[in-house]
Amino acid sequence: MSGPACPLPAAEDGVIERGHGGGGAMTARLVADLFRPCFGTAPETPLHDGATLAVGGARLAFTTDSFVVTPLEFPGGDIGSLAVIGTVNDLAMCGATPLSLSAGFILEEGFEIARLRRIAAAMGRAAAAAGVQVVTGDTKVVERGKGDGVYIATAGVGLIPPGVTIGPDQVRPGDTVLLSGDVGRHGIAVMAAREGLGFDPPVASDLACLAPTVAALIAAGVRLHCLRDLTRGGLATALVEIASAAGLELSIETDAVAVSEPVQGACEILGLDPWYVANEGRLVAFVPEPDAARALAILRAQPAGAAAAMIGRVRPAGGRARVLAETIGGARVLDLLSGEQLPRIC
Amino acid sequence: MKYLAEFRDPAAARRLAASIRARVSRPWTIMEICGGQTHSLLRHGIDQMLPEAVTLLHGPGCPVCVTAAEVIDTAIALAAMPGVTLCSFGDMARVPGSAGSLLGARARGADVRMVYSPLDAVALARAAPAREVVFLAVGFETTAPASAIAVLQAEAAGLANFSLLCAHVLVPPAIGALLAAPDNPVQGFLAAGHVCTVMGYDEYEPIARRFGVPIVVTGFEPVDLLHGLLACLTQLEDGRAEVENLYARSVRPGGNAVAQAALRRVFVPAPRIWRGMGEIAASGLDLAPAYAGFDARARFHPAIAAPIGPGPCLSGEILRGRRRPTDCPAFGTACTPDHPLGATMVSSEGACAAYHRYRRTAA
Numbered sequence: 001m002s003g004p005a006c007p008l009p010a011a012e013d014g015v016i017e018r019g020h021g022g023g024g025a026m027t028a029r030l031v032a033d034l035f036r037p038c039f040g041t042a043p044e045t046p047l048h049d050g051a052t053l054a055v056g057g058a059r060l061a062f063t064t065d066s067f068v069v070t071p072l073e074f075p076g077g078d079i080g081s082l083a084v085i086g087t088v089n090d091l092a093m094c095g096a097t098p099l100s101l102s103a104g105f106i107l108e109e110g111f112e113i114a115r116l117r118r119i120a121a122a123m124g125r126a127a128a129a130a131g132v133q134v135v136t137g138d139t140k141v142v143e144r145g146k147g148d149g150v151y152i153a154t155a156g157v158g159l160i161p162p163g164v165t166i167g168p169d170q171v172r173p174g175d176t177v178l179l180s181g182d183v184g185r186h187g188i189a190v191m192a193a194r195e196g197l198g199f200d201p202p203v204a205s206d207l208a209c210l211a212p213t214v215a216a217l218i219a220a221g222v223r224l225h226c227l228r229d230l231t232r233g234g235l236a237t238a239l240v241e242i243a244s245a246a247g248l249e250l251s252i253e254t255d256a257v258a259v260s261e262p263v264q265g266a267c268e269i270l271g272l273d274p275w276y277v278a279n280e281g282r283l284v285a286f287v288p289e290p291d292a293a294r295a296l297a298i299l300r301a302q303p304a305g306a307a308a309a310m311i312g313r314v315r316p317a318g319g320r321a322r323v324l325a326e327t328i329g330g331a332r333v334l335d336l337l338s339g340e341q342l343p344r345i346c
Numbered sequence: 347m348k349y350l351a352e353f354r355d356p357a358a359a360r361r362l363a364a365s366i367r368a369r370v371s372r373p374w375t376i377m378e379i380c381g382g383q384t385h386s387l388l389r390h391g392i393d394q395m396l397p398e399a400v401t402l403l404h405g406p407g408c409p410v411c412v413t414a415a416e417v418i419d420t421a422i423a424l425a426a427m428p429g430v431t432l433c434s435f436g437d438m439a440r441v442p443g444s445a446g447s448l449l450g451a452r453a454r455g456a457d458v459r460m461v462y463s464p465l466d467a468v469a470l471a472r473a474a475p476a477r478e479v480v481f482l483a484v485g486f487e488t489t490a491p492a493s494a495i496a497v498l499q500a501e502a503a504g505l506a507n508f509s510l511l512c513a514h515v516l517v518p519p520a521i522g523a524l525l526a527a528p529d530n531p532v533q534g535f536l537a538a539g540h541v542c543t544v545m546g547y548d549e550y551e552p553i554a555r556r557f558g559v560p561i562v563v564t565g566f567e568p569v570d571l572l573h574g575l576l577a578c579l580t581q582l583e584d585g586r587a588e589v590e591n592l593y594a595r596s597v598r599p600g601g602n603a604v605a606q607a608a609l610r611r612v613f614v615p616a617p618r619i620w621r622g623m624g625e626i627a628a629s630g631l632d633l634a635p636a637y638a639g640f641d642a643r644a645r646f647h648p649a650i651a652a653p654i655g656p657g658p659c660l661s662g663e664i665l666r667g668r669r670r671p672t673d674c675p676a677f678g679t680a681c682t683p684d685h686p687l688g689a690t691m692v693s694s695e696g697a698c699a700a701y702h703r704y705r706r707t708a709a
Binding site for chain 2: 327
């Protein structure tokens with residue numbers, strides 16, 4: 001055998017890659033190193049699902065999200081319902097009552113109008129169910145071949161009730177971490193639909209509006225320190241981001257995190273970690289320990305909440321800002337994914 | 347989940363770990379060949395359950411890690427050719443060659459598609475007769491049969507626009523090369539259960555005899571791995587060096603005859619350069635003369651610059667079990683999954699990526 005030979009890769013930061021939109025470390029770096037400096041955002045401004053704006057005497061939550069999904073319709077939802085519910089959920093994670101949405105459409109020349117009508121009707125139904133109105137919008141058409149049929153960008157505003165302050169900076173040592181259901185359904189459903197992977201039984205997206213869940217928690221007087229809906233990057237990414245923003249250590253009980261058997265099976269086949277697979281209807285909540293049992297009862301009473309659980313706690317201050325998950329032999333440190341999670345070879 | 351939960355049972359794992367502690371009387375060094383086993387060992391913390399006398403070394407069994415930079419450079423050169431669609435397994439696409447990765451090439455406009463199976467690439471060739479579809483055929487005996495069947499399907503369908511960039515590798519010659527090295531530290535091997543599911547384990551018998559090392563066919567779950575380790579350590583303590591199958595729920599002695607027949611028909615053994623290990627005789631598979639028409643290199647003559655020489659990366663040492671990921675001064679600092687200096691940090695099955703993901707102490 002000759003000696004080791006492993007050449008240095010060339011730097012790849014010259015152009016945008018798919019991983020920059022993956023919600024992991026590459027996205028975080030793009031936001032921190034490019035967008036925030038260009039926008040003049042103060043470095044200490046917290047990164048959360050939405051911004052809080054003080055307007056007169058009221059506090060508004062303001063958020064935006066863009067939706068690019070292939071295929072446009074998948075088991076459990078479609079790009080239209082996703083565009084409404086995704087933004088409503090981001091408002092709910094600020095503790096806000098969702099009020100109004102905007103919807104911007106980028107349509108590809110040649111896209112069937114009947115299909116657009118189906119998508120728009122799904123948006124209308126999702127908005128009505130969430131109690132919000134789509135009040136403004138925009139439509140652009142790009143040349144055939146320059147889009148995937150339709151892209152939708154939505155923005156939303158909501159009203160934050162007095163006394164509610166939710167964010168990673170509110171997380172306290174000793175807080176209990178709750179998870180609202182099993183994880184990984186949306187990512188597997190979309191991947192299976194896109195790649196024609198026929199899992200039996202098929203996996204449907206967990207797409208669901210979380211605003212009623214948050215409203216029920218607030219109405220019951222649960223002191224919500226932090227909420228985060230688990231979207232791309234999944235449970236692990238949400239926990240790592242919160243631990244990092246809060247500067248605290250989380251310990252997670254691996255067995256408390258529910259993964260449905262079909263999702264587990266798909267992940268085993270594809271070599272994916274379900275904790276990093278996308279969801280669209282699950283949240284984690286950080287609450288003071290005395291409120292945890294009450295919060296859990298409310299989560300379990302929600303639709304699809306049967307698998308809700310207390311999954312861990314915030315360790316005393318002074319530890320490292322990280323997430324530890326227990327294993328058979330010890331503990332592992334959870335990390336942000338680099339780029340997209342890619343299926344393995346063998 | 348059936349066939350999973352019982353092999354991840356913490357109580358069973360702890361009992362096996364206790365048996366290992368009771369059995370081990372002196373230091374032993376064992377190598378698991380497969381990158382999937384490396385990840386499972388670290389992910390579940392199995393290495394932390396073993397007595398200090400047992401050293402685990404991580405072998406060259408990550409298909410992404412051992413694929414030479416020259417192959418990736420060739421794939422990128424092919425992808426850059428007009429009319430060519432380059433299909434690759436997903437986790438190969440991020441690995442750097444001498445100048446960038448396939449993902450980088452795609453971002454710059456090359457037609458690079460990620461597929462789950464070489465048969466997807468054949469389907470693509472059938473659907474797009476005006477495109478030349480090249481499948482980057484990497485991996486061990488586990489993935490090679492699917493490549494062989496893709497070639498047979500393309501032949502049967504008369505597809506003239508499908509070809510392979512063939513870089514398949516074989517496990518037994520690599521084990522032989524590791525053991526033949528004069529400073530070899532490895533005293534026992536865990537052989538990869540899925541490779542043996544395809545190939546059986548007859549071909550390990552001469553290696554175990556010649557080098558006097560136990561080789562234990564082992565699965566991938568925590569209980570499987572501890573079972574395999576216990577069997578291997580028991581043989582070492584007893585002074586035996588046998589091939590033993592601890593993954594009988596999947597592995598038969600002769601393996602999968604259909605898969606092997608496809609391999610024999612389409613491929614022939616060939617010398618192969620392993621990343622970090624150099625050339626090993628008869629350690630790869632190339633297309634047999636009857637299927638040479640499916641060879642992308644012969645069809646397109648992709649031109650690449652000479653691969654650049656050794657850098658600071660230790661991955662060659664790591665793949666041969668000489669060093670551990672944490673021995674590298676760049677580990678976790680200059681070299682991370684975001685900015686990998688070598689393949690062992692890029693691949694989802696690479697040893698450095700496993701240590702970085704599961705065992706890094708710095709936040």
